[in-house]
Amino acid sequence: MATRSVLSEDRRSRPKAVLFDLDGTLIDSIGLILGSMRYAFAKCERPTPTDTDWLASVGIPLRTMFQPYAANVIELDEFIAAYREHQLSHHDELVSCYDDVRDTLAELRGRGHPLAVVTSKTDALARRGLEHTGIIGYFDTIVGCDSCSRHKPHPEPVLTALDRLGYAPDEAVFVGDSVHDVEAGNAAGVLTIAALWGPFSRDQLAVAGPGRFVERVGELLQLLAER
Numbered sequence: 001m002a003t004r005s006v007l008s009e010d011r012r013s014r015p016k017a018v019l020f021d022l023d024g025t026l027i028d029s030i031g032l033i034l035g036s037m038r039y040a041f042a043k044c045e046r047p048t049p050t051d052t053d054w055l056a057s058v059g060i061p062l063r064t065m066f067q068p069y070a071a072n073v074i075e076l077d078e079f080i081a082a083y084r085e086h087q088l089s090h091h092d093e094l095v096s097c098y099d100d101v102r103d104t105l106a107e108l109r110g111r112g113h114p115l116a117v118v119t120s121k122t123d124a125l126a127r128r129g130l131e132h133t134g135i136i137g138y139f140d141t142i143v144g145c146d147s148c149s150r151h152k153p154h155p156e157p158v159l160t161a162l163d164r165l166g167y168a169p170d171e172a173v174f175v176g177d178s179v180h181d182v183e184a185g186n187a188a189g190v191l192t193i194a195a196l197w198g199p200f201s202r203d204q205l206a207v208a209g210p211g212r213f214v215e216r217v218g219e220l221l222q223l224l225a226e227r
Helices: 002-013 030-043 051-055 062-069 073-094 101-110 123-132 156-165 179-188 202-206 219-225
Strands: 017-020 115-118 141-143 172-176 191-195 212-214
Touching: 017 156, 030 051, 030 073, 062 073, 073 123, 101 115, 101 219, 115 156, 123 141, 141 156, 156 172, 156 179, 172 179, 179 191, 179 202, 191 202, 212 219
Parallel strands: 017 115, 017 172, 115 141, 172 191, 191 212
Antiparallel strands: none
């Protein structure tokens, strides 16, 4: 019993694990996402969704995003191929870090927080974005759509990251900019933190019930220091 109590105390006292979504949270890739979408629909000669409608589905795997617009599997594959063509060609020119992300990650690492990325992108594309923006070295693990059989808003990606880090849900927070992030984090049992510097408003994210809102990424430092 004493040993179990000591272990429990050790777990409570160690720094929280901090999980981040990628697009719209760590990196600003909204221009790339919308440009790739428009290119894909134009190349496939189909009516283009509004930016608002398309962004509402950001945060789930690309194949799932295109399914409502494709008449069959062949058309779905054509959409994805066209999207990837534009995405890969214009990635580096249209992707950048949000303000203060690097400084915040460096401070979190300095405080001993394990860090992970949980994204619906492929592992390879996630790594490309992290490498291009120079922040990949801050992260202990990256969970992309290749790493899981089920995807956000299912909790599996969040739980996979926690398993890799050796942390329980009550020892972690998940920072994301979309309803899908908040729903996945809530289902996994972590504290969810809604990022308001991405493309979605407080009202749009509030429907998913995040535990906290932050206006700027640097606010995470104070929030985590209080816990």
